[in-house]
Amino acid sequence: MPVRVAVDALGGDRGPLEIVSGARDAASAELTPVIFGPAELDTLGLEHVVTDGVIEMEDKPADAVRAKPDASLVRAARAVGDGAADVVVSAGNTGAMLAAGLLHIRRLPGVHRPGIAVVIPSVKGPLVLIDGGANADARPEHLVQFAHMGTLFSHDVLGVATPSVGLLSIGEEAEKGNQLTREAHEALIEADVRFVGNVEGRKLLEGGVDVLVCDGFTGNVALKTLEGTIATLLTSLREEIASTMTGKLGGLLIRPATRRLRTKLDPDTYGGAYLLGLRGLMVIAHGSSSSQAIANAIRLGAAGVEHGIVAALAERLPARTQPQT
Amino acid sequence: MPVRVAVDALGGDRGPLEIVSGARDAASAELTPVIFGPAELDTLGLEHVVTDGVIEMEDKPADAVRAKPDASLVRAARAVGDGAADVVVSAGNTGAMLAAGLLHIRRLPGVHRPGIAVVIPSVKGPLVLIDGGANADARPEHLVQFAHMGTLFSHDVLGVATPSVGLLSIGEEAEKGNQLTREAHEALIEADVRFVGNVEGRKLLEGGVDVLVCDGFTGNVALKTLEGTIATLLTSLREEIASTMTGKLGGLLIRPATRRLRTKLDPDTYGGAYLLGLRGLMVIAHGSSSSQAIANAIRLGAAGVEHGIVAALAERLPARTQPQT
Numbered sequence: 001m002p003v004r005v006a007v008d009a010l011g012g013d014r015g016p017l018e019i020v021s022g023a024r025d026a027a028s029a030e031l032t033p034v035i036f037g038p039a040e041l042d043t044l045g046l047e048h049v050v051t052d053g054v055i056e057m058e059d060k061p062a063d064a065v066r067a068k069p070d071a072s073l074v075r076a077a078r079a080v081g082d083g084a085a086d087v088v089v090s091a092g093n094t095g096a097m098l099a100a101g102l103l104h105i106r107r108l109p110g111v112h113r114p115g116i117a118v119v120i121p122s123v124k125g126p127l128v129l130i131d132g133g134a135n136a137d138a139r140p141e142h143l144v145q146f147a148h149m150g151t152l153f154s155h156d157v158l159g160v161a162t163p164s165v166g167l168l169s170i171g172e173e174a175e176k177g178n179q180l181t182r183e184a185h186e187a188l189i190e191a192d193v194r195f196v197g198n199v200e201g202r203k204l205l206e207g208g209v210d211v212l213v214c215d216g217f218t219g220n221v222a223l224k225t226l227e228g229t230i231a232t233l234l235t236s237l238r239e240e241i242a243s244t245m246t247g248k249l250g251g252l253l254i255r256p257a258t259r260r261l262r263t264k265l266d267p268d269t270y271g272g273a274y275l276l277g278l279r280g281l282m283v284i285a286h287g288s289s290s291s292q293a294i295a296n297a298i299r300l301g302a303a304g305v306e307h308g309i310v311a312a313l314a315e316r317l318p319a320r321t322q323p324q325t
Numbered sequence: 326m327p328v329r330v331a332v333d334a335l336g337g338d339r340g341p342l343e344i345v346s347g348a349r350d351a352a353s354a355e356l357t358p359v360i361f362g363p364a365e366l367d368t369l370g371l372e373h374v375v376t377d378g379v380i381e382m383e384d385k386p387a388d389a390v391r392a393k394p395d396a397s398l399v400r401a402a403r404a405v406g407d408g409a410a411d412v413v414v415s416a417g418n419t420g421a422m423l424a425a426g427l428l429h430i431r432r433l434p435g436v437h438r439p440g441i442a443v444v445i446p447s448v449k450g451p452l453v454l455i456d457g458g459a460n461a462d463a464r465p466e467h468l469v470q471f472a473h474m475g476t477l478f479s480h481d482v483l484g485v486a487t488p489s490v491g492l493l494s495i496g497e498e499a500e501k502g503n504q505l506t507r508e509a510h511e512a513l514i515e516a517d518v519r520f521v522g523n524v525e526g527r528k529l530l531e532g533g534v535d536v537l538v539c540d541g542f543t544g545n546v547a548l549k550t551l552e553g554t555i556a557t558l559l560t561s562l563r564e565e566i567a568s569t570m571t572g573k574l575g576g577l578l579i580r581p582a583t584r585r586l587r588t589k590l591d592p593d594t595y596g597g598a599y600l601l602g603l604r605g606l607m608v609i610a611h612g613s614s615s616s617q618a619i620a621n622a623i624r625l626g627a628a629g630v631e632h633g634i635v636a637a638l639a640e641r642l643p644a645r646t647q648p649q650t
Contacts, residue, residue, distance in 0.1 A: 058498065123561055133495060136503035170458060170545040173383065178461035178542040201546045202553020217503040218546055220495040221526045225547045228527020229554040233590070236448055237562075240582040250578025257565040257572045265558070 002032045003302040006076040006085035009037030010054040011092020012294070013287045019091065020044055022294025031302045034085055036076040051075045057287065061095030065103060073097065078104040080280035087301035089272065091285040091294065097275060098134050105280040108314050113138070114277035115146045116216065116284060117153050118223060119270045122207030128154050129168075129204070129212045132273055133220035140183040143167070143213050147193045148317055149276045150211035157307045163210035166199030168218060174198065180215060188213070201225070205265070230265060234258070271296030274304055281310055327357045328627040331401040331410035334362030335379040336417020337619070338612045344416065345369055347619025356627045359410055361401040376400045382612065386420030390428060398422065403429040405605035412626035414597065416610040416619065422600060423459050430605040433639050438463070439602035440471045441541065441609060442478050443548060444595045447532030453479050454493075454529070454537045457598055458545035465508040468492070468538050472518045473642055474601045475536035482632050488535035491524030493543060499523065505540060513538070526550075530590070555590060559583070596621025599629055606635055 007023045009016040016037055023033035024044045035043040039050045053071035055064045065074055073092045077100035079085040090097055094116075101114065116132035130150040135142065147165045154163035167185055169177040174185050176198060188195040199209050204226050214222070241251040271293045272285035281304045285297040304310075332348045334341040341362055348358035349369045360368040364375045378396035380389045390399055398417045402425035404410040415422055419441075426439065441457035455475040460467065472490045479488035492510055494502040499510050501523060513520040524534050529551050539547070566576040596618045597610040606629045610622040629635075 060500070123557055136495065168546060170461065170542055170549070175385070178540075181542075200553070201548075201550030202556070204550055205554045205557040215503075217495055217506075218543060221493060221543055222546055222550045223526070224495070225526030225529055225550040226554055228525070229530045229551055230558060231527070232448055232530040233555060233558055233586075236590075237583065237586055240586045241579050243582070246578050247582045250575040250580075250582070253571050253575025254566050254579060255575075257569070257575070258562065261558075261562055261565045265561075 002030050003305045004085045005033050005298050005301050006079040006088040007033050007035050008073045008076045008090035009035050010072045011090055018291045019294050022291035026295040026298035036072040055093050055096045057093050061099040065099040074100050081105045086305045087281040089283040089297050089301050091289045094284055097284050101278045101282050105278040111277040113142050114275050116273045117276050118273040124207030127207050131216040131219050133216045135216040138215035140187045143184040144187045144191050147213045151193050152312055154210045156312050160210050162194050164196045165193045165211040166209035168212050168214035169198040172198050271300055327355050328630045329410045330358050330623050330626050331404040331413040332358050332360050333398045333401045333415035334360050335397045336415055343616045344619050347616035351620040351623035361397040380418050380421045382418050386424040390424040399425050406430045411630045412606040414608040414622050414626050416614045419609055422609050426603045426607050430603040436602040438467050439600050441598050442601050443598040449532030452532050456541040456544050458541045461542040463540035465512045468509040469512045469516050472538045476518050479535045481637050485535050487519050489521045490518045490536040491534035493537050493539035494523040497523050596625055
């Protein structure tokens with residue numbers, strides 16, 4: 001049986017055709033994309049569930065998900081809740097994905113809060129940052145649960161034998177940080193994960209830890225700083241090089257090198273992030289995703305299904321964490 | 326009268342000679358460095374205050390400052406509190422600088438918390454991030470006060486006519502963020518600053534706002550992510566280029582361009598950050614500062630004195646902010 005991936009055709013900044021085209025590229029004997037979008041959409045021959053309405057980026061997530069039950073994003077999420085699809089992929093409103101997931105897929109037993117697990121292609125290998133932005137405010141026990149989720153993800157999907165877990169903070173010493181990280185640090189020492197201590201923001205691209213735990217606000221600020229810095233630096237470098245003739249010639253000669261580096265560090269390599277902690281799998285793609293990024297996000301979703309990540313979390317997570325107080 | 330700069334010779338990762346050498350380079354008819362360090366130190370002819378003891382990077386700041394009253398960092402801070410020097414510069418323990426400042430220089434009337442103001446050399450011009458790490462936990466009224474401090478700094482020292490103020494958050498919409506930023510957003514709308522709304526982490530290097538306000542935890546994570554990403558990316562690019570013969574030749578040709586870019590984005594350009602909100606001025610330099618960075622930090626300190634930043638804060642800050650509740 002091929003994996004069925006519910007694809008929200010609306011919500012991406014580049015329009016539905018970019019998304020449908022990515023879905024077509026990802027389709028294979030093992031992977032059936034199902035397009036959720038309006039009747040008039042050309043789905044290039046892919047299976048089509050006709051939907052009515054769209055969740056906008058500016059919409060208030062929880063309100064919009066309730067007010068627009070037939071919008072493409074909501075219907076696609078519901079398909080996973082109903083068992084009609086194995087995983088949902090959307091480049092739309094992240095908050096609405098979370099709200100639709102909580103409403104129509106629901107939390108796994110024992111899970112306090114779902115978390116967004118983002119794979120960063122660091123220099124020393126893939127690093128799972130969790131939470132990338134699902135919960136702007138978090139408590140220490142949430143961070144401990146993110147550590148468990150990230151460990152399972154790193155082990156089961158990325159194949160790391162005993163993943164190391166770091167806590168994103170402002171200094172390596174245990175007492176460095178804010179109230180949340182100081183309490184989480186203590187709790188992580190007691191937790192059944194391979195906790196290696198606090199880690200600073202410089203490690204995001206450098207790597208050196210398998211799982212990086214943080215609240216969703218800090219994680220999102222750090223991710224956007226990382227992505228923005230890479231983009232701005234490479235653009236500035238190109239402009240600086242193009243400002244002289246010698247530079248231009250040099251630029252031609254190093255183009256293969258910069259292209260290799262871009263590919264290595266490109267966030268589109270993974271195409272999206274998992275929303276973990278629900279009874280079904282959701283993949284959140286960048287709003288600006290190209291068709292290639294969407295294809296990768298769809299393949300990422302299928303890989304998560306094949307690795308049985310939800311079943312693994314359901315089986316191993318409650319036993320490893322404290323009940324909610 | 327030349328500006329007298331109290332320089333803590335200990336604390337820098339590269340040893341006291343690097344710091345003394347930077348101080349000697351910064352010395353001029355308008356600037357007198359005074360070296361605070363042990364008797365055996367060669368101060369290259371600079372004025373020398375003999376101190377006893379050192380605050381280590383691992384020391385608990387408040388305890389260490391009380392337990393080691395004659396340590397170089399503490400004595401240098403006290404010199405500003407006593408009026409023996411106009412500004413203190415240290416590449417040592419940031420927390421100890423804050424503790425020594427609170428104890429021996431003391432807060433300006435009306436100031437809730439001092440904040441670290443870091444100048445980021447963004448592509449669109451200098452951007453003042455405040456707080457860069459003085460207070461890991463903050464309340465909305467602290468962020469409003471940081472907005473006022475940053476505005477004064479941007480105006481008086483950097484010469485920006487009417488500085489724009491952004492709030493570092495995870496989306497541009499007012500409701501995007503955590504509890505702190507949502508409340509601070511409302512308060513900043515009411516405040517007498519040119520508030521332009523929420524700003525994402527990608528703007529740190531790209532620029533586009535004059536003052537970027539945040540709590541010290543978020544600010545420090547973002548700054549270290551920024552610096553680490555620039556360093557890792559440029560190193561990776563060099564390695565990628567050096568991996569082929571063509572790349573090596575291209576690398577030689579673009580070297581002037583990469584050098585210009587490095588100079589433009591180098592955090593050592595400013596050499597240090599101001600700790601604002603005290604009755605005297607403190608400059609915090611990077612632990613890894615080169616002698617050149619130390620010289621720049623010392624000049625930065627002298628510039629702050631010449632611009633009368635403390636007097637300006639004393640005069641204009643209390644009138645512009647709410648009393649502490």
